[in-house]
Amino acid sequence: PASCEAECDKQEAVASLPFRICRTAVEGDLCYRHVVLARQRGISLQPERYPGVGASSSFEEVQMLLHQQGVGECPPPCGVRNWCRTSVKGEDCYEQVRWLMRRVSEKPDLYPKALRNATFEKTQLHISGTRDGVCPRPCEEDAPTEHDDSLDEVVGEEPGTGPKSPGKGVA
Numbered sequence: 001p002a003s004c005e006a007e008c009d010k011q012e013a014v015a016s017l018p019f020r021i022c023r024t025a026v027e028g029d030l031c032y033r034h035v036v037l038a039r040q041r042g043i044s045l046q047p048e049r050y051p052g053v054g055a056s057s058s059f060e061e062v063q064m065l066l067h068q069q070g071v072g073e074c075p076p077p078c079g080v081r082n083w084c085r086t087s088v089k090g091e092d093c094y095e096q097v098r099w100l101m102r103r104v105s106e107k108p109d110l111y112p113k114a115l116r117n118a119t120f121e122k123t124q125l126h127i128s129g130t131r132d133g134v135c136p137r138p139c140e141e142d143a144p145t146e147h148d149d150s151l152d153e154v155v156g157e158e159p160g161t162g163p164k165s166p167g168k169g170v171a
Contacts, residue, residue: 022078025063034072035062052085052136068093068136084139087124093135097124 025031039062043050053065060077065085067074069092087093101123104111115126121138128135 021075023075024060024077024079025074029073031063031066031072031074034066034074035059038062038066048090051088051091064136083136085136086121086138087135093124093127096127096131096134100127 025035038050038053039057039059043053043055043057043062047054050062050065053062058080060080061083063074063077064080064083066072067076068085087097097120100115101118101120104115104118104123108116115123118126124135124138128137
């Protein structure tokens with residue numbers, strides 16, 4: 001309410017739909033330390049651990065990668081909404097995409113037609129739109145930026161039943 005006076009401390013925020021709040025890390029955050037370390041030494045010494053970012057990448061781009069990798073408790077940063085990265089071999093996302101592509105070829109009747117014969121990027125796009133935080137939006141010129149409803153959940157299978165993630169790296 002506009003004037004809840006003494007009752008304001010008893011109010012709770014409730015959301016009926018899942019949402020993500022962006023927040024760019026600041027000094028004192030664990031994420032901030034990971035981003036700074038990656039930018040100062042990590043990217044140049046171990047570029048394979050930081051796919052899609054380089055020496056000229058912004059703080060927010062590095063934070064986005066760390067968020068997607070589940071490193072340093074990094075939240076999605078603000079201002080990097082159109083960031084994309086096609087997954088590469090060795091990443092959890094890559095393994096998830098390959099697993100789904102194999103499952104679709106083995107049991108095509110369980111999956112939406114749009115996933116049958118889909119490219120790696122189209123399959124990654126499906127995962128990025130249905131399993132939040134597993135995969136980034138892939139870089140592909142004709143990939144839509146919003147979730148494609150024709151790629152809705154698999155028939156008779158729970159989301160997240162793909163391969164186990166081998167564990168997270170530390171920046």
